[in-house]
Amino acid sequence: MTDTTPTSGAAFESLANARRSVRRFSSASVPEEVMQSALRSAHLAPSSNNLQPWEFHWVRSGSAHREAAVTACLSQPAAATSAELVFFVGRPDLLEARCAAMVVHFEAVGNDGTASYYRDKVAANIAGMSAEDRTAWVDKSVALAAAQFMLATKAAGFDSCPMEGLDPDKVRALFGLPAEATVTMAASVGEGTPEGLYGPRLRFPLADHLREH
Numbered sequence: 001m002t003d004t005t006p007t008s009g010a011a012f013e014s015l016a017n018a019r020r021s022v023r024r025f026s027s028a029s030v031p032e033e034v035m036q037s038a039l040r041s042a043h044l045a046p047s048s049n050n051l052q053p054w055e056f057h058w059v060r061s062g063s064a065h066r067e068a069a070v071t072a073c074l075s076q077p078a079a080a081t082s083a084e085l086v087f088f089v090g091r092p093d094l095l096e097a098r099c100a101a102m103v104v105h106f107e108a109v110g111n112d113g114t115a116s117y118y119r120d121k122v123a124a125n126i127a128g129m130s131a132e133d134r135t136a137w138v139d140k141s142v143a144l145a146a147a148q149f150m151l152a153t154k155a156a157g158f159d160s161c162p163m164e165g166l167d168p169d170k171v172r173a174l175f176g177l178p179a180e181a182t183v184t185m186a187a188s189v190g191e192g193t194p195e196g197l198y199g200p201r202l203r204f205p206l207a208d209h210l211r212e213h
Contacts, residue, residue, distance in 0.1 A: 025190030159192030
């Protein structure tokens with residue numbers, strides 16, 4: 001492997017720029033069926049106990065919320081130029097309600113064993129969690145849904161980019177979310193342009209990241 005260790009300020013700046021996720025998109029639109037399919041994929045993402053503690057806020061092309069949504073993404077180039085924006089929000093405040101809904105569903109279909117599992121074991125687990133543990137649990141589930149969404153858009157031939165900077169207070173205000181809601185990620189979707197502002201991104205070999213045990 002070529003030595004990529006920065007040896008000067010200029011070299012460090014060059015390396016940092018090569019690794020930045022600063023992306024731009026073309027002006028091409030994303031078909032609605034592609035977005036709907038990707039959102040269905042996100043909704044099928046695995047989540048602990050299957051409580052699905054998320055909301056997806058899709059800011060569509062031409063939406064009145066578009067300008068405010070881009071501002072909430074700190075006006076990053078990928079957000080400003082993308083055809084679509086989707087915000088992935090965790091809802092730790094809804095865990096008890098969704099646990100209760102699971103009980104009602106499984107009682108209705110006659111599965112008393114599963115209903116009692118959610119009523120007793122899962123409910124006790126939720127009740128025993130600290131606020132920090134709830135948030136961490138929800139954020140991990142929502143991150144999986146966001147990742148599945150972005151993979152689905154790429155599989156359909158479109159590009160997606162996670163926003164590395166967000167103003168969560170602006171996002172909560174934009175969508176009328178409670179203070180407990182966690183803004184896990186926003187994804188910009190569009191037709192990609194070659195790798196972004198700084199040319200191809202540097203990719204280190206897998207061997208540099210993988211540790212086998």
